[in-house]
Amino acid sequence: MRTYKDLAIAEEEQKLVDAVNKTNNLLVEAPTGSGKSLYIPWFLSNHFSGRIVVLQPRRIAALALAQYSAKLHNEPCGKTIGYQFRQDSCKSSATRILFQTYGNFLQELLHGKMNAEWVIFDEYHERKADMDLLFAYLLKLQAANRASGNECIKAPRIAVMSAKLNREEMGQALGVKCLELGHPLYPVQILHQKPAAGTNISAGQGIESEVVRALRTLYRNNVWQTTLVFLPGKAEIAKCHTAASEALGDNVAEFLELYGGQDRETQDRIFEETERPRVIFTTNIAETSITVPNVTGVVDSGIERVSEYDDSEKVNVLRTLPISLQNAIQRSGRSGRTQNGCAIRLWTEDAEKHMPQGIVPEVLQIEPSEFLLQKAALEDSWALSPNGSRVTIDDDVIAKQSQIKLPTAIPEARERVANAMLNNFGMLQDGHITELGKRAIQTPISNIPLALILAKATSAAALPDLLLAAMAWIHSGTEFVQKSKNTLNLLTLASDTLSKAINIPREVSFTLKQLRDYRDNLDERRVTREEVCLSQKASPTHAP
Known part of the structure; x- marks a missing residue:
């Protein structure tokens, strides 16, 4: 039976011991497949007595990691290992390692709850808005703790992990040097497939024929165990699933789909060990944190569906956009986790030179009214003790530490409009959250106008x-x-x-x-x- 010591990153344990003995926080860069999402929480639980909270961007990743970690502990979920997200929870007072989504952890904070000695920010490179807010808030708690010398302020230690990070910026924020742990487990061959004439993958034209062509390449070259096909959404998944099944035949592989919102039973099939070749058509839900067994091939469409706020229309718009090179590296790495792999990218090497390098922080893409109200609520609640009672702090400390400084600023014009709306609704006043705003935060709805109706x-x-x-x-x-x-x-x-x-x-x-x-x-x-x-x-x- 496998144990934590069998994970590739386990050989780097002494570096982790030295780091936690010297510094308050951790910054870890380790390649895809090294086992960091499983090993580091277990390592911290062995060296510290409090709960280790592991934050994941998606429910499926939190669930899969919790289940696998519990298996390594040789016990069911809900004992030493637990999970918690919006629609499901499996934990107990004995739970030492809790896998949560970022959104669920944020909601707990907004309701005055936090039980963590360490908070691990996994896959932080994705730069979702709630990641940035939580990161800035916990850094502010640590700064307040240092400035006041008041041990009543609960300030958990922070660990940030990813396969690729902005080391200099993150290291400066956390006050630590980046630990580079592990090495790529297996080589991944990268192939570029030039789209046929008349094909426009970004517009969805001919995407199914390009996917079938790539699958045939993998099949002919005997790279044919489990293949992940990354697509922007369910419509493209359905289209490519049908085309591949008809072109290749159901006898050559089992064709499956993976995306958010599926029932547990359907998603669990993806993680079952099987000797039969499989092709899994998926969104970027499979890009990080989860390990699908026996992946040898990846087909990357190079596009994703992103929700962006349109300032002129005043609505969120779903757009199909090119991914960043960082996304492409994450996707390719799915095939090098357990054996040699091959990734076929449906674009040319020349096109790759013009791809954006990093992922755009989500705070630059959203309508920020909900985000600003959450930020104001956290700024109001920062001086709370572990039991939720108010802590007395000097006024000069409050003035310096109450404001949350985000890693990436919200666009100024958009922030001004959102603040004006929140002020007009009576949820903010002079930059501070009002009693009405606090009641709105406590509602189960994030939409600001709907939350206002509930709060009133x-x-x-x-x-x-x-x-x-x-x-x-x-x-x-x-x-x-x-x-x-x-x-x-x-x-x-x-x-x-x-x-x-x-x-x-x-x-x-x-x-x-x-x-x-x-x-x-x-x-x-x-x-x-x-x-x-x-x-x-x-x-x-x-x-x-």
């Missing part, structure tokens, strides 16, 4: 089922609505949801349940707030 509701009667069902569709049903070939009416969708006349997406169902729970507890929360207000009015005041 004074009784359960103000939130009827039809309104909540409509909110659930707005918040979680966008992808279903966009894929529909028919024009859909929101109120009809909401009504059909309540009457169970349609099969609703899992995300919509889960959000509706959360909204109902919020409503059902609304009267209880209102009474509690009133009691607090009466208590504060009754307390004697003293002149400063």
Whole structure:
């Protein structure tokens, strides 16, 4: 049976021991397949007594890592190893290593919860907005702890890991030198396939024929165990799946699909060991953190689907854009984890010279109102002790440490517009979060206008089922609505949801349940707030 000591990075243990003894934080760069996402949490749990929280960008990665780590411990999930994300949780008071999504950990912080001696930022190169916010917030906690000398401020230690990092920038922020651990396990041959005349992969024209052509190359050269085909979305996955199955025949391989939102049983099949050749059509969900067994080949379309905010239209727009070279390296590395591999890139070497080098930070692409409200909430809550009580800090320390400095600034004009909206809604005032803003943060909806409706509701009667069902569709049903070939009416969708006349997406169902729970507890929360207000009015005041 495999153990943690069998992971490639285990041979570098002494470097980790020296690092944690000398510095407060860790910065680790290790190649794909080295085992860093499993070994380093286990290493830290052996050298420290508190909980090790491992943050992952995607639910499937958090789940897969937790399950594999529990297997290495020879015990089920929920004991030493646990996981937690929006729709599922498996942990206990005995859990020492907890795999979470970044979004779930952020929500816990916004609700005043944090139980971690170490927080590991895995795959930080992706630079999602919640990654940057959490990173900046925890650095601020550490700075406040040092400046005040107040041990009541809970400041977990930070470890940042990825296959490729901006070492100088990250090392300066963390106050450490980057540890370069491990080495590529197996060589990966990179081939460039020039698209045929008339093909425009970015526009989706001819992508299926190029994928079939690449698969035939791998098949003819006996690189044919498990092949990952990276595509931008489910529409392209379906198209290429059909084309490959028809062109190659189901007898040469098992054809599977992998993307976000699938049920657990379907996704679990991807990780089963099998001797039969497989072709897995996937989005960038398989780009990092997860290990699909026996991958020998990768076919990379070179494109991904990205949500960007359109300032002129005032809406988020899904765009199909070229990936960065950093993405391409991550994708190719999927095939060199357990044996020699081959990656076919559906673009020319000359085109590769013009690809962007790094991933664009998400804060440059989003409408930032929700992000700014979360940032303001964390700035307001920074001086909390581990048990959630307020800590007394000198005013000069507060002035220096309360503001969160982001690694990448939000575009100034976009931030100005978002702040004006939050001020007009009464959620911010003079750069600080208001009581209304705090109530909005506590709702299960991230959409700012919808959260405002929930936060202003004074009784359960103000939130009827039809309104909540409509909110659930707005918040979680966008992808279903966009894929529909028919024009859909929101109120009809909401009504059909309540009457169970349609099969609703899992995300919509889960959000509706959360909204109902919020409503059902609304009267209880209102009474509690009133009691607090009466208590504060009754307390004697003293002149400063």
